[in-house]
Amino acid sequence: MQRLAKTKLFKVFFLAILLLLLVFLNPYGFFNPFRSIVGAVFLPFQKVFYSVSVGIENGSDFLGSIGQLKSENEKLFQENQELLAKNAMLNDMQNENTNLRDQLKLLPRNNYELVAATVVSQDPHSMGNWLEIDRGSDDGIVNGMPVIVSKSILIGRIQDVSAKRSKIMLLTNSKSTINVMTSQNSTKGVAKGEYGLAIIFDMILQTDTVAVGDDVVTSGIGGEMPRGLYIGSVQEVHISSDGLFQQAVVAAPLSVSKLQTVFVIKAVK
Amino acid sequence: MKKKIIYCLLLFCAIVLQTSVLPLISPLHIAGDVVLMLILAGSVLDGFFAFFWWAIFAGIVYDLASYTTVGIHALIFLLVVYFVSFFSRRFSVEIKGVGVALFVIFVAVATLLSRGIIALSVAWDLQTFNGYFEEFGNWKIIIFQILFNTFLFLFCFFVLKKVKKFFVIE
Numbered sequence: 001m002q003r004l005a006k007t008k009l010f011k012v013f014f015l016a017i018l019l020l021l022l023v024f025l026n027p028y029g030f031f032n033p034f035r036s037i038v039g040a041v042f043l044p045f046q047k048v049f050y051s052v053s054v055g056i057e058n059g060s061d062f063l064g065s066i067g068q069l070k071s072e073n074e075k076l077f078q079e080n081q082e083l084l085a086k087n088a089m090l091n092d093m094q095n096e097n098t099n100l101r102d103q104l105k106l107l108p109r110n111n112y113e114l115v116a117a118t119v120v121s122q123d124p125h126s127m128g129n130w131l132e133i134d135r136g137s138d139d140g141i142v143n144g145m146p147v148i149v150s151k152s153i154l155i156g157r158i159q160d161v162s163a164k165r166s167k168i169m170l171l172t173n174s175k176s177t178i179n180v181m182t183s184q185n186s187t188k189g190v191a192k193g194e195y196g197l198a199i200i201f202d203m204i205l206q207t208d209t210v211a212v213g214d215d216v217v218t219s220g221i222g223g224e225m226p227r228g229l230y231i232g233s234v235q236e237v238h239i240s241s242d243g244l245f246q247q248a249v250v251a252a253p254l255s256v257s258k259l260q261t262v263f264v265i266k267a268v269k
Numbered sequence: 270m271k272k273k274i275i276y277c278l279l280l281f282c283a284i285v286l287q288t289s290v291l292p293l294i295s296p297l298h299i300a301g302d303v304v305l306m307l308i309l310a311g312s313v314l315d316g317f318f319a320f321f322w323w324a325i326f327a328g329i330v331y332d333l334a335s336y337t338t339v340g341i342h343a344l345i346f347l348l349v350v351y352f353v354s355f356f357s358r359r360f361s362v363e364i365k366g367v368g369v370a371l372f373v374i375f376v377a378v379a380t381l382l383s384r385g386i387i388a389l390s391v392a393w394d395l396q397t398f399n400g401y402f403e404e405f406g407n408w409k410i411i412i413f414q415i416l417f418n419t420f421l422f423l424f425c426f427f428v429l430k431k432v433k434k435f436f437v438i439e
Contacts, residue, residue: 008317008318008351008354009351011321012321012347012348012351015321015325015347016344016347016348019325019328019340019343019344019347020340020344021340022339022340022343023338023339023340023341023344023390025339026338026339026340031333031339034333034339035333035336035339038330038333038334039333039334042281042284042285042288042334045281045285045289046285046288046289049285049286049289049290050289050290050293052290053289053290053293053294054293056293056294057293057294060294120289121288121289121335122288122289122292122293123292123335124287124288124291124292124300124302124304124335125292125300125302125387128298130336132288132336160336167336174391174395174400174404175394175395194400194403195400195403195404257292257293257298258293
């Protein structure tokens with residue numbers, strides 16, 4: 001027996017069983033205190049290296065795009081002219097909207113209590129599943145809080161919180177599901193992440209209308225997310241594999257892998 | 270004591286690189302796994318009995334730092350160390366001849382094992398095996414990652430060898 005115990009295979013087998021037992025302890029939060037301690041040690045270094053890496057990534061993107069700059073410049077100039085005109089019209093509509101909301105006693109938009117946070121690391125296997133930020137329970141962050149960029153583009157929600165850092169589950173994470181609708185027709189459904197690569201707008205009724213180019217926003221159903229946070233635009237529509245619903249592929253407006261600053265919505269004022 | 274400090278520092282640097290650098294600067298957003306390659310290099314240089322506790326320790330710290338299920342990477346690294354020891358006993362593991370082919374095989378098997386076990390843990394979390402092969406990745410991604418990992422392995426191998434020589438670590 002002693003000779004058997006000294007063999008490599010026995011050691012590996014015994015340790016593998018022990019490690020599998022550790023895996024089963026994870027859902028009970030057994031390792032959370034250790035994760036906080038380890039995270040606190042790594043955090044300052046991750047912050048520095050992440051911001052340097054973003055700089056390198058932006059620099060290499062710039063060098064790669066020099067050839068396209070002229071044609072892009074012309075396209076952007078024309079787009080700018082069109083947007084100026086649209087902006088004037090929208091300002092007018094905004095005034096009317098504010099007056100109407102005031103009369104109907106609706107909550108004002110964009111009135112969130114936000115906490116700014118810096119991204120310090122991301123999914124090490126580049127699977128687009130999560131980001132880590134340098135804010136945690138010490139800053140009033142709790143599980144489930146939505147995370148946005150540029151005022152109202154939703155990128156995910158808080159999944160794990162420790163004292164000084166938190167993990168954001170991105171919308172492309174397979175575990176992410178959010179109640180959404182299109183802003184054009186109020187067509188309702190559920191936005192699900194797919195293997196860190198895409199967002200699928202699922203469970204759309206066959207009788208509802210959804211078209212390429214429609215904007216997808218949070219519907220606010222269930223109360224877990226404020227209404228009106230932008231998710232992306234519809235790229236493709238097809239029937240689901242079971243034939244019961246429509247499904248749409250949603251393209252996010254930005255690449256989360258290059259984000260440096262995000263905002264956690266603590267509360268709606 | 271010197272060996273413990275040096276190995277811990279190397280592990281620390283590898284984890285910081287893996288979580289905060291490689292996912293950003295990797296081409297095509299397919300990151301290699303520098304921690305896995307460091308463990309592979311360590312097991313080639315030190316052998317099973319000298320390194321398997323380091324592999325388990327590294328796996329647990331990596332899991333805690335990277336929000337992975339604790340135990341997953343420790344299991345992957347343990348299996349990698351065992352696999353390497355199984356072959357390195359029978360063949361000469363150097364950067365020439367059969368050794369080079371062995372290194373490429375080690376990198377390929379370690380990469381596939383890592384992806385397979387991580388996809389399995391995701392499938393377990395989601396309580397479905399429907400997306401297992403999508404999580405595992407298609408052949409283009411896997412081949413690209415193996416190439417990237419081969420480069421990382423050679424880098425880690427030479428760095429570890431030089432560090433051991435410089436600090437006179439056995």
